[in-house]
Amino acid sequence: MEAERELSYFEAIFEAEQQEMDRDGRVILIGEDIYLYSGSGLLQVDAKRLRSTPISENSFCGVAVGAAMTGLRPIVDLTIASFAYLASDQIINQASKLHYMTGGRARIPVVFRASMWHNGSNAAQHSDRPYPMFMNAPGLKVVAPATAADMKGLLKSAIRDDDPVMVFEDNDLWFKRGRCPADPDFLVPIGVADIKRAGSDLTIVSVAGCLPHALGAADLLAAGGVAAEVIDVRTLVPLDRATILRSVAKTGRLVVVDYAHRTCGAAAEIAAIVAEEGFESLRRPIQRVTTPDVNIPFAPALEKPLYPSAARIAAAARRIL
Amino acid sequence: MAMTRTQRIESLRRMLRIRRFEEAVAKAVRAGEIPGACHSSAGQEAAIVGACMALGDEDYVTGTHRSHGHPIGKGAALAPLMAELMGKVEGICGGRGGSMHLADVSVGIIGESAIVGGGIPLATGAALSAQVLGNGRVSLCFFGDGATNQGTFHESLNMASLWRLPAVYVCENNGYAATTPLALSHSVPAVATRAAAYGIPAESVDGQDLDAVHAAVERAVARARAGEGPGLVEALTYRYDEHAVNLLIPAQYRSAGEIAAWRERDPLALFRARLLAEAVLDAAAADAIEAEVTAEVKQALAFARAGAEPELATVFDHLYADPVGAAPELR
Numbered sequence: 001m002e003a004e005r006e007l008s009y010f011e012a013i014f015e016a017e018q019q020e021m022d023r024d025g026r027v028i029l030i031g032e033d034i035y036l037y038s039g040s041g042l043l044q045v046d047a048k049r050l051r052s053t054p055i056s057e058n059s060f061c062g063v064a065v066g067a068a069m070t071g072l073r074p075i076v077d078l079t080i081a082s083f084a085y086l087a088s089d090q091i092i093n094q095a096s097k098l099h100y101m102t103g104g105r106a107r108i109p110v111v112f113r114a115s116m117w118h119n120g121s122n123a124a125q126h127s128d129r130p131y132p133m134f135m136n137a138p139g140l141k142v143v144a145p146a147t148a149a150d151m152k153g154l155l156k157s158a159i160r161d162d163d164p165v166m167v168f169e170d171n172d173l174w175f176k177r178g179r180c181p182a183d184p185d186f187l188v189p190i191g192v193a194d195i196k197r198a199g200s201d202l203t204i205v206s207v208a209g210c211l212p213h214a215l216g217a218a219d220l221l222a223a224g225g226v227a228a229e230v231i232d233v234r235t236l237v238p239l240d241r242a243t244i245l246r247s248v249a250k251t252g253r254l255v256v257v258d259y260a261h262r263t264c265g266a267a268a269e270i271a272a273i274v275a276e277e278g279f280e281s282l283r284r285p286i287q288r289v290t291t292p293d294v295n296i297p298f299a300p301a302l303e304k305p306l307y308p309s310a311a312r313i314a315a316a317a318r319r320i321l
Numbered sequence: 322m323a324m325t326r327t328q329r330i331e332s333l334r335r336m337l338r339i340r341r342f343e344e345a346v347a348k349a350v351r352a353g354e355i356p357g358a359c360h361s362s363a364g365q366e367a368a369i370v371g372a373c374m375a376l377g378d379e380d381y382v383t384g385t386h387r388s389h390g391h392p393i394g395k396g397a398a399l400a401p402l403m404a405e406l407m408g409k410v411e412g413i414c415g416g417r418g419g420s421m422h423l424a425d426v427s428v429g430i431i432g433e434s435a436i437v438g439g440g441i442p443l444a445t446g447a448a449l450s451a452q453v454l455g456n457g458r459v460s461l462c463f464f465g466d467g468a469t470n471q472g473t474f475h476e477s478l479n480m481a482s483l484w485r486l487p488a489v490y491v492c493e494n495n496g497y498a499a500t501t502p503l504a505l506s507h508s509v510p511a512v513a514t515r516a517a518a519y520g521i522p523a524e525s526v527d528g529q530d531l532d533a534v535h536a537a538v539e540r541a542v543a544r545a546r547a548g549e550g551p552g553l554v555e556a557l558t559y560r561y562d563e564h565a566v567n568l569l570i571p572a573q574y575r576s577a578g579e580i581a582a583w584r585e586r587d588p589l590a591l592f593r594a595r596l597l598a599e600a601v602l603d604a605a606a607a608d609a610i611e612a613e614v615t616a617e618v619k620q621a622l623a624f625a626r627a628g629a630e631p632e633l634a635t636v637f638d639h640l641y642a643d644p645v646g647a648a649p650e651l652r
Contacts, residue, residue, distance in 0.1 A: 028453060048453055054483070059442040059476030066446020069431045070381060071454055074446075089473075093436045094443060103415030104639035105426040139640055162642035191645045238645065 004181050010174040012152040013113075014042055017075060019184040020159040021045050024073060027159060030064050031077030057083045061112065062090035065164075068110040069098065075159060081114035081168065082128045095164040096139030110165075111158045116209070117171045118259065118296060119307055127296035127303075129208070129260040131168045135236050135269065141190055142236040144168040146211035148178040150234055153188025161190060170209025170259070193240035195247070199227035202317050203247040206232050207258040207266045214257050216310030221317055228317065236266055244270060245278045252283035255316045257308045262290040284320035289313050324374065324535060329601055330610070332374050332531055336366040336589050337614040339390045342399055343562075345618050346389065346406060346420075350566045354626070355406045359420045361562040362390030365493050367588030368556035369394040371534025372461060372491045375542045381429050381447040381460040383440035387493075387560070388433035391463055392425040399621035401425070409628030416631045417639060437498070438464060438471030441490070445477040448488035448551070459545045461489045461538075467498025469512050478519040478551070487545035490516075490553040491538060493528065495560045500574045516553040528556030529588040532595070559583040 007015065021027045021043070028049040029037075035052035037043045043050070053060040057078065064074035078084050084091065091112060098106050118127040134142050141163055145151040151169065158165035196211065197218050206214035211232050218228040229247050233239060248254050254274055258267035267288045274286060289308040297303050324332065343363040349355045362369060365387070373382070373394035384391035392402060397413070405412025406420055413425050421435035431447055434440035444462030451458040468474055469492065481488045492512045496503060503510045516523035522544070526533045534556050541552025561584065563570060596602055637644075 026454075051449070051484070054476070054479055056472075056476035056480065059445070059473050059480065062439070062442020062473065063446035063449055063477070063480060066383070066431065066443035066448075066460075067450040067453075068446070069443070070447040070450035070458075070460075071456075072450045089436060089439065090442055093439055094432065094434065098432055099642055100639050101414060101418045101422045102424055102426055102432075102639075103413070103417050104642070105414070106424070106431060107642050109642075141641070141645075161645075189645065 002182055004179050006177045007148045007152070007180040008175050008177050009148045009151050009169070012148040012180055013155060013169065016152045016155040016159070018043055020156055021049065023184065026071060026073045027075065028067070028072055029075050029077065030060055032079060034077060057086040058090050061087035062094055064110050065090060065095045065098070065108060068108050069106050073109045073159060075111045075113065078112055078114045080126050081116045081130050082125055084112070084114050084130055088133070091134070091140070091164070092137045096137045099163065100139055107162050108164045109162045111155070111167060112164070113167045113169065115169045115171045116259070119172055119303065121298055121300055121303060123298040124295040129291070131166070131208070131236055132260050132265045134166050135266065136264070139164070140237060141165040142168070143190060143234065144208035144236055145234055146170070146173060146206070146209055146232050148176070149180040150188050150194070150232070152180055153186055154190065154234060157187045157190050165190070168208060173209050176212070188234065191235050191238040191240060193231050193233045193235070193243040195229060195243070196232050197228070197230040199229035199251070201226045201251060202228045202253040202255065202321065203244070203251045204228050204230045204313060204317070205244055205254065205256045205270055206230060207236070207260070210257040210259055210308050213308050213310045213313055217313035217317065220310055220314040226317070226321060239270070241273055241277070244274065248274055248278045249281040252281055253320050254282065255287045255289060255313060257289045257313055259291055259307060261293050262288065263293050265290055287316040287320055289316050322539065326601055328374060329596060332370050333592055333596060333607070334610050334614060335370045335373070335394055335396070336531070336592065337611060338399065338617065339366045339369065339393045340589055341614050341618045342393060342402070342621070343389060345622055347562065347566045349406070349622070355420070356408060357419055359406070359566045360387040360564065361560065361566055362387055364561040364583065364588070365390060365495060365528070365558045367531040367592065368491070368493045368528040368534055368558045369463070371531040371556070372463070372538040372554070374535050375539040376459065376461055379429065380458050381431055381444065382463065383431055383444040383447070384433040384463045385437070385440065385465055386421040386433070386435040387465070388421055388423040391433065392423055392428060392430050395425070395428040395430060397425040397428045399617055400624035403621040403625035404628045407625045407628065408630070409625060410631050411624065411628040415639065438468035438473040440464065441468065441473045441477040445481050445486060445488055448481060448486035449484065451487050452484070457546060459487045459489060459542050461491060463491050463493060465498065466492060466494040466496065466503055466512055467506070469515055470506060478516065478521055481551040482519040482521050485548065485550035488551040489538060489541045489545055490551065492553070492555045493558055494555050495558050499564050500570060502574070511555070513553060513555040521551050521553050523553040523555065525555040525557065528558030529586045529591060531588060531592045
């Protein structure tokens with residue numbers, strides 16, 4: 001097998017799931033409409049390990065938690081991330097707390113995958129990016145990879161992890177292709193950010209699917225002679241503070257880019273950490289580029305301008321150069 | 322299959338262990354030795370023990386905020402339970418769970434949920450696990466009448482029936498969801514009839530009669546273990562205490578007559594009398610069990626009182642099984 005080849009972000013998800021299901025018979029997949037997978041060639045696995053569910057998001061997430069506590073390692077495909085609100089009872093009240101409440105005697109090795117379908121005229125109930133709410137629930141790990149290789153490596157790490165892990169995927173990344181190792185033991189560690197582009201003048205911290213825009217902004221800034229460092233946090237909980245703080249210590253300038261709503265978002269948390277722990281390094285105020293606090297509208301003319309773009313990120317950067 | 326003589330004597334002992342434990346807990350709450358809300362299982366012992374005695378050691382159980390009876394019914398040691406209620410390091414959950422979450426994983430209790438109906442999907446998941454792994458285990462889910470108005474009840478029963486999971490749903494119907502009677506909360510008061518919507522066999526039994534509960538649950542367990550799918554048993558029972566010990570409810574919602582009528586049919590008194598009448602044991606032997614249980618509860622109190630308060634430095638322990646990464650709060 002070739003050591004590394006091009007895969008789409010979407011193909012990386014299925015390769016990770018297939019490899020982990022081949023490796024460990026305890027891994028099962030739970031979610032709506034997945035009965036289709038067994039006939040489609042997307043996944044080759046015994047039918048008893050594919051649990052196609054009724055539309056009962058809260059309870060099938062809880063079923064996965066109960067199964068995780070008793071010997072299986074379920075992956076739940078919640079499909080659209082807004083459905084995680086229905087399941088937040090079982091994810092937050094049960095999954096995030098049971099290891100703690102049992103004094104460490106019960107383990108909860110479960111993965112909840114949720115895809116974020118914003119920027120596609122899916123309107124307010126199918127377009128949310130709810131990871132900040134889950135960052136606020138101690139006991140969960142939260143990852144949001146932005147490249148095919150990071151998705152493959154982080155999803156596999158999530159499946160092998162003994163804690164509940166939420167994996168958020170940006171649907172506009174699904175068909176982006178990138179180099180991806182074929183190795184079935186290729187893992188990206190949870191809790192480690194990645195410097196996607198080195199630079200010394202300014203730090204851009206990117207969350208989830210903002211990465212292509214952050215890199216685009218770095219190109220725009222480079223044309224003006226500014227060397228931006230682009231960090232993809234990759235994991236939101238636990239957040240790799242050290243990598244962010246080291247970069248800001250070097251550059252003295254920070255722009256944080258996040259697809260989620262502004263208030264109490266991932267960008268707000270990162271800005272707060274740098275303000276508390278890296279204040280002396282800052283030469284100018286921290287800038288946030290986020291989606292404003294408004295419900296996602298249907299009309300493309302209203303929706304498309306709301307999200308972070310390369311131009312908005314570059315403009316924020318120029319304000320503090 | 323009816324219980325053996327040994328099993329019936331053990332049933333009496335477990336009911337006594339719950340009752341004496343709960344009496345000691347209520348005293349300790351009033352004395353300020355146990356913090357937080359405490360929900361007593363006194364009055365509901367036959368429903369709990371009758372169901373647990375139909376299980377094997379390896380079978381799974383989930384329970385509710387009224388959580389003390391379930392681990393005791395499944396055979397847990399009392400001392401770590403009492404130490405947990407007092408918030409001690411030696412507690413069964415290291416002082417992280419407390420009265421509403423007294424889950425003893427070592428006896429198969431995988432969760433006691435203080436979100437009403439929250440444990441029903443967990444039990445259903447344990448049944449899925451047993452089916453996929455083919456280990457022959459059964460998962461028993463305790464819940465109250467109030468939980469049958471939660472979506473988790475309906476969603477989980479549907480999935481369990483659809484997938485023919487080895488799950489047994491046991492409703493401890495004590496007539497009240499906190500203070501709200503069934504007549505004000507259930508369009509159809511009989512909980513067992515709801516199972517019909519999902520094609521699940523169900524029985525409603527006298528929850529103060531341990532033999533009746535055991536027989537019904539045993540039938541459901543046998544079907545589940547044979548791969549015939551889930552079952553539901555509704556045990557009609559009653560809690561003696563207020564919703565929570567020392568809870569001040571500003572209005573009367575249960576008459577003294579109602580409480581007295583249920584106390585007339587006390588599950589422990591009924592079962593003891595039956596065992597004596599059937600010469601399963603004599604009064605001296607029954608009294609000896611009482612004395613042993615009383616001593617065990619006394620020892621549990623002493624163990625709990627002698628336990629250590631957890632150090633604040635350990636507060637992050639058990640937040641994650643695998644604390645990874647650079648974030649200092651996970652170390």
